[in-house]
Amino acid sequence: MIFKQLDDERLVGLLRDGQMAAFEEIYRRYWYKLYCIAYHQTGIREDAEELVQEVFLKLWSRRSEVLIRHLGMYLTIAVKNQVYDYIKSQISYRKYQEYLIFQEIHQNHNTDEIINFTDLTEAVEKVLNQLPEKSAEVFKRSRFENQSVREIAKGLNLSEKAVEYHITKSLRFLKDNLKEYHSDN
Template sequence: MKYQALTDEQLVDFLKSDNQSAFEEIYHRYWYKLLGVAYHETGTREEAEELVQDLFEKLWKRRHVSIIQHLSAYLVVSIKHLATNYIKSQITHRKFQEYLIFNEIRQSYATDETVQFSDLSKAVEEAMKKLPEKSVEIFKLSRFENQSVKAIAQQLNLSEKAVEYHITKSLKVLKEQLKAYHSDN
């Protein structure tokens, strides 16, 4: 039997009867056209070929349950549908990859900040050890507890000038000791 001479409707009938030659004729008749549609949709020949292959595989597997009235239209719509799903999956995959990269960068940045803060805290502690005990106490009250010079002076029974001296001295030592952590930003 010459399958090339058969109409699409006849080929579909033979296909439903498990006729592999009818399937091969459909494949040869529409492969190139479907490749062109898929290529137009995806932009890559490799992906287009894979989608056409998937379409024909599905056509064979679903030959008994598919309702095909116009074979050409059915195949073109099917390949467009497969191409659209492929593109959506690629977009979703790319967005997911971007999310993973962004999340990794964010975690890395957060870890770097934590490490830098920890290092800075240790450096501040070490620098504070180089200060006299009274200067450390005044500096902590001023900078860590946000107390005013006047309040510190009253609390420690010192003059305001003495408190300012200790704060200035502490800042000078800390600035010198923490040069490595200074940023030009």
């Protein structure tokens, strides 16, 4: 049977019957479209690929129990839901990290240290505001959003060397302008 010539409705029927070749044809037809949706939302190639793979794994594992009338719409909604869950988990993870940091600060530091940390945070913000806009943006993405040099370069349409230059320049500027907060221990 030539699966490329079958319409989506027939492929779904064969998929329900456990036909691996039907699944493979669905994968070939829709993988790139779903990948583009996921990548547009996440901006990270590897994460987008994993989200699409998860959609297809679920499709295969639930093939006999799910009623699919419009395959393209079903898969599009499935990948959007997968992206939504991913983003929600990323937000929850970041909030959890912030909570742990906050707890650590309150449990292990006295009031003077907390005030000093607050002062330092404000001083860092002031110094960052003195940097050229591009350098500040690169630095924030690198240090506060934990983006890789490659991700920053792609997101800001810069070369990786330019990103490294901005990070080095920012670190040097911060070091020079925050000397009073530097300790030797």
